[in-house]
Amino acid sequence: MCPSDNKPNQPENPQRRTFLIALITAMGGFISFVLGGSGLFYFLSPAWRSKKEDWVEVGPVDSVKEGDPVKLDYVKRKMDGWNVIESPSSVWVVQQKGEWVAYDPHCTHLGCPYRWDASKQAFLCPCHGGVFTKDGNVVSGPPPKPLNRFPVKVEGGTIYVLPEGIA
Numbered sequence: 696m697c698p699s700d701n702k703p704n705q706p707e708n709p710q711r712r713t714f715l716i717a718l719i720t721a722m723g724g725f726i727s728f729v730l731g732g733s734g735l736f737y738f739l740s741p742a743w744r745s746k747k748e749d750w751v752e753v754g755p756v757d758s759v760k761e762g763d764p765v766k767l768d769y770v771k772r773k774m775d776g777w778n779v780i781e782s783p784s785s786v787w788v789v790q791q792k793g794e795w796v797a798y799d800p801h802c803t804h805l806g807c808p809y810r811w812d813a814s815k816q817a818f819l820c821p822c823h824g825g826v827f828t829k830d831g832n833v834v835s836g837p838p839p840k841p842l843n844r845f846p847v848k849v850e851g852g853t854i855y856v857l858p859e860g861i862a
């Protein structure tokens with residue numbers, strides 16, 4: 696047995712100790728950076744996410760006859776942080792002479808849902824008697840402005856609206 700194999704009272708090499716401390720510190724820092732950075736990115740990423748247009752499919756084109764306003768239902772999805780909030784919604788769609796129009800289903804007075812009356816050829820609001828033409832203009836009652844329009848497009852025989860954007 697070599698006498699240098701077991702030397703309990705011999706001091707450790709200070710350079711080796713310094714190197715190991717530096718190595719362990721560096722590894723700890725690297726692990727903290729990776730875990731902390733990815734965790735921080737995960738929590739902050741919704742704030743950085745760019746807002747994209749969310750066109751919503753509301754129905755086939757043949758569900759709307761020329762000149763007859765139709766109320767089409769859809770499910771509105773909205774991101775709230777990491778949650779997707781779904782709520783039933785609707786839109787009035789009119790097609791005349793090849794032009795498509797989509798109306799916000801809420802009256803511009805105080806937001807009541809209105810309906811189409813085919814016999815009067817007008818949108819009627821039950822809350823305070825607001826009346827709108829098929830073009831969305833105010834005929835009578837307290838509404839201060841025409842019906843709000845949503846951007847609308849038709850692609851491949853399907854109607855899409857952009858509910859967040861008022862046209």
Ligand code: FES
Pocket residue numbers: 802803804805806807820821822823824825836837838
């Ligand atoms: S909310 Fe429609 S007329 Fe008042």
